[in-house]
Amino acid sequence: MPILYFFISIGASIVGAISGIGGGVIIKPVLDSISPFDVSTISFLSGTTVLSMTIVTLFRSRKSSVKLDKRIGSLMAAGGIIGGLLGKMLFDLIKAGFGNDRFIGATQSLMLALITTAVVFFTLYKDRIKPFHKDGNIFSISIGLILGGIASFLGIGGGPINLAVLYFFFSMDSKTAALSSIFIIFFSQITNLIFTISSGNVPVFDPFILALMITGGIAGGLLGSHFSRKMTHKEIDHLFIGIMAVIILICIYNFTGFLE
Numbered sequence: 001m002p003i004l005y006f007f008i009s010i011g012a013s014i015v016g017a018i019s020g021i022g023g024g025v026i027i028k029p030v031l032d033s034i035s036p037f038d039v040s041t042i043s044f045l046s047g048t049t050v051l052s053m054t055i056v057t058l059f060r061s062r063k064s065s066v067k068l069d070k071r072i073g074s075l076m077a078a079g080g081i082i083g084g085l086l087g088k089m090l091f092d093l094i095k096a097g098f099g100n101d102r103f104i105g106a107t108q109s110l111m112l113a114l115i116t117t118a119v120v121f122f123t124l125y126k127d128r129i130k131p132f133h134k135d136g137n138i139f140s141i142s143i144g145l146i147l148g149g150i151a152s153f154l155g156i157g158g159g160p161i162n163l164a165v166l167y168f169f170f171s172m173d174s175k176t177a178a179l180s181s182i183f184i185i186f187f188s189q190i191t192n193l194i195f196t197i198s199s200g201n202v203p204v205f206d207p208f209i210l211a212l213m214i215t216g217g218i219a220g221g222l223l224g225s226h227f228s229r230k231m232t233h234k235e236i237d238h239l240f241i242g243i244m245a246v247i248i249l250i251c252i253y254n255f256t257g258f259l260e
Contacts, residue, residue: 004034005045006212013053013220018228019240020163020178022185023220024050024156025112026243027213029250032109033257038101039108041203043091043155044196045210047189049217050156054186056221057179064229066175072140073180077187079144084188086145087152088195106258108154113251115150119160120244122168123237131171143169148188160244174233174240 008030009023016023024046031042061068095104122129147162162181166172172180196202228236 002206002209002212005031005209006216009049009213009216010220010223011216013049013217014224014227015220015239015243016050017053017057017182017221017224018178018231019174019236019243020181021160021240021243022050022151022156022162022182023053023217024151025116025160025247028154028156029109029112029247029254032105032254033250037205038203039105039155040095040101040201041205044203045205045213046155047152047192048210049213050185051189051193052214052217053221053224054182054189056218057182057225058186060222060225061179061182064179064225066179068176068179068183069135069170072135072170073183075137075140076144076147076180076184079141079146080148080184080188081191082141083145083148083150084152084191085195087149087154087188088192090149091153091155092199092201102258106255109251109255109258112154112156113248113255116160116244116248116251119164120241120248122164123241123244126164126167129168131168133171134169139169144184147184148191151185151188152192160240160247163240174236175228178228178236 008027012023012026012030015021015026027046027049028042031037031046032039035042037045095101098104143165147165150161162184163174163177166177166180231239
């Protein structure tokens with residue numbers, strides 16, 4: 001039922017805009033578990049939806065009290081562009097080499113489950129962890145490259161690892177980290193989309209479903225930005241942990257399904 005894709009997209013984008021995880025980390029595993037699409041199509045739909053959400057969220061953030069560190073944000077975005085390209089190239093290379101969507105899907109699900117589990121534990125105990133503040137130019141670009149590459153390869157647009165890294169290495173609070181994460185995701189995903197189109201690797205899908213998901217991404221970005229202003233840092237952390245727990249369970253389910 002096509003309308004289901006809209007509700008998945010809007011729900012994921014609301015959470016993604018609030019917490020900074022992007023939404024793709026929800027959309028990708030959910031579609032893996034319920035849709036008939038292959039991993040390339042799911043990655044494309046997820047990434048495009050997340051891109052639409054980030055555009056709206058960043059536009060709305062201009063009036064927000066939460067501000068980006070423009071220097072660090074720009075450096076990480078530059079790294080995210082390079083990482084997005086490398087992640088996409090690695091995905092295409094592995095897909096061509098193995099020619100097995102189930103293997104790729106299982107790999108993505110396992111990696112996402114492990115990364116998400118590690119981030120949940122980090123978030124639970126981050127008050128006991130002293131941030132390692134380091135904001136040199138090369139370091140910031142390198143962090144953006146790694147985050148963009150992981151997100152692009154996994155087809156999630158962004159991801160929970162962004163928030164943990166931004167807190168640990170740049171001492172950002174939950175709201176600043178969320179906005180910075182979305183900023184990085186925007187550049188990573190727009191690069192990914194341009195590369196996919198220019199290389200002629202756009203998968204075959206129903207354009208109506210893409211339109212529904214983009215609409216959900218835009219609506220989710222608007223609603224998420226609104227809710228974010230009313231939530232405390234602690235409430236955002238609780239939302240983040242709850243969603244991550246659900247994602248871990250879905251990823252484990254998908255991993256076992258791909259192996260069958």
